[in-house]
Amino acid sequence: MSKFAKKRGKADPNISTASLPDIIFMLLFFFMVVTKMRDSELKLTIITPFASELTKLEEKSLVATIYVGRPIEKYRPIYGTKPQIQLNDKFAKVGQEEADIRYFMESFRTKVPESRRPQITTSLRVDGNVTMGIVADVKTALRKSGQLKVNYSAKRRPDATL
Template sequence: MSKFKKSSNTQQEIPTAALPDIIFMLLFFFMVTTVMRETDILVKQQLPKATQLQKIERKSLVSYIYIGEPKNVSLFGDEPKVQTNDAFVDIDDVILFVNQEKDKLSEAERDKITMSMKVDVGVKMGIVSDVQQELREANALKVLYSSIKRGED
């Protein structure tokens, strides 16, 4: 009788030919769906409601000024504060902020800069008026007041 020899040369490797494609697809998916927040809002924001709104055409020319009561009342108090980018500023520093924002733009677009003011509903008009005066002195004459659309009553 002859002996039968079992020859098993099976290898159990995982095919990795499609692995780079899968990784790049995941990378592109997360790059497209991830939203990067530009600023961390440190003030309470309940925007007023309006009936006639217009959309901003070029958001690259818009810089934001937030005015409202600080979220961290124990650290910053309960008086309304002015926030530009990620920090609180004094009203006198608004001119410096406008000049810094203008420096980021090209020479031709500097006169087209728009300052968008996001003001909380409960803020008194005095601080808003002071910021408007500083914007006039900084020659930022295009001022936009952000609001949300009023629903049908």
């Protein structure tokens, strides 16, 4: 009887937390690898349409994103409700969208090593409720700047089987 009591008294009741930092670091590294820094604040409301024939964009460093949509409420007093084109964190200037888009693509290209430049894709994140006019302008500007690989961003249709 006394033997048992002695043993119990000596045992360390604390759970060892020595491995906790390792576990947390593992999680940390996981998140650091799989996530991408939000580089620009979205100033537009964008709800991309649904589609079923989708391709995944693999390498984030080779994707330049152009946003098209209506300004969020905060910016409406300045920009109104007309659809705008957002490049990085600025709106393209009305009247010289084409030059702005070409400059945007050109400056994106310089950041990518030369051998990988043909693989650059432009992702067009366009709100479903804008008209084709502005999208056609963006497309024309991209064609003129020689950026022909384009991806229309879309969500998977919930009922699609594929």
